[in-house]
Every structure is written in C-alpha cells, then in structure tokens.
Amino acid sequence: MPFKEKKKIKYATFALLFALFGIVAPKYAAADNDGSAIKTVVIDPGHGGHDPGTNWGNGKYKEKDIVLSVSLKLGQLIKEKYPDIKVLYTRTTDKYVELSERSDFANRNRADLFISVHVNSTGTSSVTGTETFVMGTHKSESNFELCKAENSVIVLEDDYQSKYEGFDPNSPESYIIFSLLQNVHLEQSLRFAELVQQKYKSGPIYANRGVKQGGLIVLWKSTMPAVLTEIGFLSNAKDRSILVSREGQNKIAGNIFKAFCEYKTEIEQIHGKTEGIEKLRPDEEYYAIQILSVAKPLGPDAGDLKGLTDYDCIKTANAYKYITGRYNSRNEAQRNLSAVRKIFKGAFVVKITNGKIGI
Ligand SMILES: [Zn+2]
Known part of the structure; x- marks a missing residue:
C-alpha cells in the first residue's frame, strides 16, 4: 500500500x-x-x-x-x-x-x-x-x-x-x-x-x-x-x-x-473458578507473587496497579504489600513469575503464612 x-x-x-x-x-x-x-x-x-x-x-x-x-x-x-x-x-x-x-x-x-x-x-x-x-x-x-x-x-x-x-x-x-x-x-x-x-x-x-x-x-x-x-x-x-x-x-x-x-x-x-475460591483462612499457608510495596494503600484505579484487579493487599509494619496469585508450592509460583514480571518488573515470590508475608 x-x-x-x-x-x-x-x-x-x-x-x-x-x-x-x-x-x-x-x-x-x-x-x-x-x-x-x-x-x-x-x-x-x-x-x-x-x-x-x-x-x-x-x-x-x-x-x-x-x-x-x-x-x-x-x-x-x-x-x-x-x-x-x-x-x-x-x-x-x-x-x-x-x-x-x-x-x-x-x-x-x-x-x-x-x-x-x-x-x-x-x-x-x-x-x-x-x-x-x-x-x-x-x-x-x-x-x-x-x-x-x-x-x-x-x-x-x-x-x-x-x-x-x-x-x-x-x-x-x-x-x-x-x-x-x-x-x-x-x-x-x-x-x-x-x-x-x-x-x-x-x-x-x-x-x-x-x-x-x-x-x-x-x-x-x-x-x-x-x-x-x-x-x-x-x-x-x-x-x-x-x-x-x-x-x-x-x-x-x-x-x-x-x-x-x-x-x-x-x-x-x-x-467461575476464581469466584469459587474461599476467602483466606487465617491458618493457611501458600505462595504468591509480590508486585508492589508502597507506603500508602492504593485505590483500585491506581496507575501503579496497571489494571490488575486480581490482587490482595497485606499490611506490614511499614508498608502495604500487594500480592497476586495463589500457589501451593514455591515452584508453581516461580513458573508464573516471568509472566507477572512482564508487567511488574520487580515482582518476586513470597510465602504467606497465617496472613503474614515472608520470603
Ligand atoms: Zn489492512
């Protein structure tokens, strides 16, 4: 043309x-x-x-x-x-x-x-x-x-x-x-x-x-x-x-x-599957991918979230940590990490125990 x-x-x-x-x-x-x-x-x-x-x-x-x-x-x-x-x-x-x-x-x-x-x-x-x-x-x-x-x-x-x-x-x-x-x-x-x-x-x-x-x-x-x-x-x-x-x-x-x-x-x-997931029980342990850590909580339309709607926020002593995904093993989380990193460059795998976040 x-x-x-x-x-x-x-x-x-x-x-x-x-x-x-x-x-x-x-x-x-x-x-x-x-x-x-x-x-x-x-x-x-x-x-x-x-x-x-x-x-x-x-x-x-x-x-x-x-x-x-x-x-x-x-x-x-x-x-x-x-x-x-x-x-x-x-x-x-x-x-x-x-x-x-x-x-x-x-x-x-x-x-x-x-x-x-x-x-x-x-x-x-x-x-x-x-x-x-x-x-x-x-x-x-x-x-x-x-x-x-x-x-x-x-x-x-x-x-x-x-x-x-x-x-x-x-x-x-x-x-x-x-x-x-x-x-x-x-x-x-x-x-x-x-x-x-x-x-x-x-x-x-x-x-x-x-x-x-x-x-x-x-x-x-x-x-x-x-x-x-x-x-x-x-x-x-x-x-x-x-x-x-x-x-x-x-x-x-x-x-x-x-x-x-x-x-x-x-x-x-x-x-349909996502809707069926039960809310987090306090004694649960799982792996997730941390995408952001910020000093103040973000609104759902915050640009930093880049349109992501499927996330959780965990408050720690000095930050609000945003995580996505829910995996039974570290390996499973690791496999999904590269896809998440395409959007959130600094993303990494974290372990959630009793609602608390750790590496
Ligand atoms: Zn054309």
Whole structure:
C-alpha cells in the first residue's frame, strides 16, 4: 500500500519526542469491564472509504470490501448464537474511520474483545496464509513491514502528528514507543489470537503464519484484549480466489467465530473458578507473587496497579504489600513469575503464612 514520503525525524528531535512519549503515552489502563464475561465485542473491518487498503487488479478487488463482508458475517454468527452479546462494528459501510477512533469506539463501549480484520499483500505472489497480531514490539523485519503498511493510513488524516503524539509510521525509531507500554491484556489477547490461528487450520486458507506481535496503532490504545487478524494474501492467486468468494468469506468468518466461542467459554470458566475460591483462612499457608510495596494503600484505579484487579493487599509494619496469585508450592509460583514480571518488573515470590508475608 503506498504512503506519502516523509522527512525522517532527526535523531535529536526524536530523542525529545521519545522523552515526551514517556510522559504522555497512554498507559494500558484497566477496562471498565471486569473481563469476567464477554458482553460486548467490537469488530473492526479495516480501512474503508478513501482508504482501500491493499488491492489487486487495479482496484478490482479491495481489502476494504473483503474485510467488511467477513466482519459483518462474523458479527451475524455471534448474534445468532449469543443474542445477549452486544456486537458493535467500527463501520458497517464503505466509510473511512480514523485508526484512533476505532480503538476509542471500543473503549467507549467498554468492549470485552476487539477484533480487527485485514487482508495481507506482498510483492512475492507465492506467499500465502493467515496470521494474527497482538500489540507488542515486532521482532522481525517482515512484521515491521506489515505494521508500517497497516499504520501508514494515518498520514492521510488531518493533523496526524499531534493526534498520534508525533508517531511516524515510516520511522522504525517511532516504534520504540510500543516497547515502553505494558499491555495488561497481553495474555488474553495472545490466547484469542492462538485460537483464531488454530481454527484457520481447517482451511480454506491452510498456510499458518502464526501469532505475532507488532506495533499496530489500531490496537495501541484499546483497553481490552485486542487482535488484528490478516485473513490471507490478496497477492496470492489461490488465497485471492478464496478471499473474494462468498463461500470463502463465510468459512473465514466461521473460523474466527469458532475461536470466539471457545475463548468466551474459557474466559467464563476461569472467572467461575476464581469466584469459587474461599476467602483466606487465617491458618493457611501458600505462595504468591509480590508486585508492589508502597507506603500508602492504593485505590483500585491506581496507575501503579496497571489494571490488575486480581490482587490482595497485606499490611506490614511499614508498608502495604500487594500480592497476586495463589500457589501451593514455591515452584508453581516461580513458573508464573516471568509472566507477572512482564508487567511488574520487580515482582518476586513470597510465602504467606497465617496472613503474614515472608520470603
Ligand atoms: Zn489492512
């Protein structure tokens, strides 16, 4: 997809921007939803209006049309099976919606899941398959190329420099911003992405390019589990014939729908288990992970908690210690530590005995 040539930001300017980003970049805050059930899902058909996305045959087939059709079908399947779930779309017609508005829309509606649907394209016509992205730092050059292409549309938006806080989709340095953000919904986003890729295995597009992480603006500010799925390559003849056929589109939507059903069940089961846990008995002994130690107790919306809701606070002589998890053995706690450290860097395992905290 072509994008305007832009002057490269000089390093010094960038260093300043980088410093500013640290202050103004929105944190991945807790969603207003409690994540215990899927009540609202936002489906985001990529592109639209003056932004066709990728295209083939001089505009004969356009990404924006394919993804709208797949998205509407997906929503319809969800509504049919779960009439109580609110299914919302960022667009239902061929209109352009700014990238920031897509995630804002999901946030405003307190969505429990955000699914952005896209079609891939590359210069090599033999490349085929599906891949699903979650917000993160891209580790490979090919992920960067995809993110650049999907993000590039912001340069067509008015005043995009201030709207996206100086972000330049073509500058690799700009993407450092994403490594500063902590995605509290990473685990759930990854889980949903995995399920989507798993369901794609039944075809009609069989090549599985897996779950990936990348700096995608449309996922950047969403405050719920969010994925961007690339349903196939318009540049590949076989993928293309599937992507543009009604039957192919229905099957792809059906796969995402199956992933949705499984994800919904999993989320609700996990919550059901948590609810069933009895309150701590005073004579109990278990292991947990300490995430914070502060002088004054934190409010539930405190930024330091990074959106975590599943925690306990233990008051000691000189501090309030925040812990998460509940494990029968130190080993079990240790196994979960690396995941927690992704969000709370200084986290470590503690032993709780009779409500008191120890190492
Ligand atoms: Zn796209």
